[in-house]
Amino acid sequence: MGRGRHAGYDDQREAILAQSARLFADRGYAGTSMAMVAAACGLSKATLYHYWPDKDALLFAIADGHVQRLQALVAQPPAPRAGARERLATLIAQLVQHYAGAQDAHRVLTAEVRFLPPALRERMLAGEREVVAAFADAVAAVRPELREAALAKPLTMLLFGMVNWMHTWLRPEGPLDHAALAPVVAELFLGGLGAVTGPAPTVRPGLAAPAAAGAPGGQPG
Amino acid sequence: MGRGRHAGYDDQREAILAQSARLFADRGYAGTSMAMVAAACGLSKATLYHYWPDKDALLFAIADGHVQRLQALVAQPPAPRAGARERLATLIAQLVQHYAGAQDAHRVLTAEVRFLPPALRERMLAGEREVVAAFADAVAAVRPELREAALAKPLTMLLFGMVNWMHTWLRPEGPLDHAALAPVVAELFLGGLGAVTGPAPTVRPGLAAPAAAGAPGGQPG
DNA sequence: CCTACCGATCGGTAGG
DNA sequence: CCTACCGATCGGTAGG
Numbered sequence: 001m002g003r004g005r006h007a008g009y010d011d012q013r014e015a016i017l018a019q020s021a022r023l024f025a026d027r028g029y030a031g032t033s034m035a036m037v038a039a040a041c042g043l044s045k046a047t048l049y050h051y052w053p054d055k056d057a058l059l060f061a062i063a064d065g066h067v068q069r070l071q072a073l074v075a076q077p078p079a080p081r082a083g084a085r086e087r088l089a090t091l092i093a094q095l096v097q098h099y100a101g102a103q104d105a106h107r108v109l110t111a112e113v114r115f116l117p118p119a120l121r122e123r124m125l126a127g128e129r130e131v132v133a134a135f136a137d138a139v140a141a142v143r144p145e146l147r148e149a150a151l152a153k154p155l156t157m158l159l160f161g162m163v164n165w166m167h168t169w170l171r172p173e174g175p176l177d178h179a180a181l182a183p184v185v186a187e188l189f190l191g192g193l194g195a196v197t198g199p200a201p202t203v204r205p206g207l208a209a210p211a212a213a214g215a216p217g218g219q220p221g
Numbered sequence: 222m223g224r225g226r227h228a229g230y231d232d233q234r235e236a237i238l239a240q241s242a243r244l245f246a247d248r249g250y251a252g253t254s255m256a257m258v259a260a261a262c263g264l265s266k267a268t269l270y271h272y273w274p275d276k277d278a279l280l281f282a283i284a285d286g287h288v289q290r291l292q293a294l295v296a297q298p299p300a301p302r303a304g305a306r307e308r309l310a311t312l313i314a315q316l317v318q319h320y321a322g323a324q325d326a327h328r329v330l331t332a333e334v335r336f337l338p339p340a341l342r343e344r345m346l347a348g349e350r351e352v353v354a355a356f357a358d359a360v361a362a363v364r365p366e367l368r369e370a371a372l373a374k375p376l377t378m379l380l381f382g383m384v385n386w387m388h389t390w391l392r393p394e395g396p397l398d399h400a401a402l403a404p405v406v407a408e409l410f411l412g413g414l415g416a417v418t419g420p421a422p423t424v425r426p427g428l429a430a431p432a433a434a435g436a437p438g439g440q441p442g
Numbered sequence: 443c444c445t446a447c448c449g450a451t452c453g454g455t456a457g458g
Numbered sequence: 459c460c461t462a463c464c465g466a467t468c469g470g471t472a473g474g
Contacts, residue, residue: 028249030249031336033456035457044460044461046458047460054458055457055458111332114249115249115252150397154402154405155409157386157387158409162382162386165382166379184376184417187417190416192408192410192412192413193409195412195413227446230445254467255469256467256468265449267470268447271446275469
């Protein structure tokens, strides 16, 4: 609550953020005018500028809020006595579930952040790198030799690809929703993790189908 | 070669397409002006309009050409005596390799096609659906019971997510390139495919860690 | 009468 | 919190 500002000032700021997130997600940042944002909020353009200084500030607030919630998610301590596979499966499920409730912000983050001025964009990317690093740690805990092969981060990015792409084809009203898909993503990724043999030169096509290895444990010992 | 048009007319059209693909990919469709496209081609804006009727035509030609090349890729007959797993691994490798040489068109297709007028966009999406259906068939050939569980297409979309997201983090000058990553994607997806148990209600948490099932074959019998 | 282009400008709208 | 504007730039087209 701002000092000396009327009750509901912060609510109005948040409402504007939600409307602009929807518009930026649907029409793109460059394709959305401040007049559209104002109209969607039932405000004049001048009133809109009373709550937010400029268009970039809206974009940054949408994306930064989303990334901060992802950082809070990965900062949660793992369940006691949880194995590495269980820890990773939990993180994946939480990521998918979080995206289900933040689809506009997520689409803005993945598609429109490139339009931010470099300084603001760099602050965003620093937060994003923290989230990716936490997932890469969880991946490496399942198969530590992948980190030495420099594959922990690439595999983590393949995982993020699966999840970040879901909004393009998953229909909320369809038979399959985020909640039903979360365990499928975890099974697919964890199952595949056991099958990855290493970087390209390590692949030995002479053995049995390399993609089908999948030793259930995958723990170092 | 157009009748009565000077030599190089079609070359000029293609050169304009390549420049606009790069600009649309970097700055977005709405964020790119026809003046920028003209300047990048060393042409006046009026000359640019001599080669292409309007901005939408550029966007459609970029995206449609890309989709047509993907359709040609999946239309190739599989290698004789290739198993279902080998067929899918080949398709994945070809998809990744194709994207490596068409990054601008790919980014435009995935991020900017929403700005096309509905009629043109629908033509694009029809082509895209064909490509997805071909991959879903290859997925279902590996594990036919997944089609009955309505998971063949969702899993195919998770695969496309991994591949469509690569451009956001894969640096061409980095140690890992598309060629090195293609077999990793194939291993991860094919390995994971054997571990997927079915739709949500089928998951039985009472058994050993569900994500670790991974019977190597995964065939119905 | 064609093509291949030019400099200049059209009616509207952008963010602020 | 609104009307009234600004400098500039938008996609597209004029005559020659």
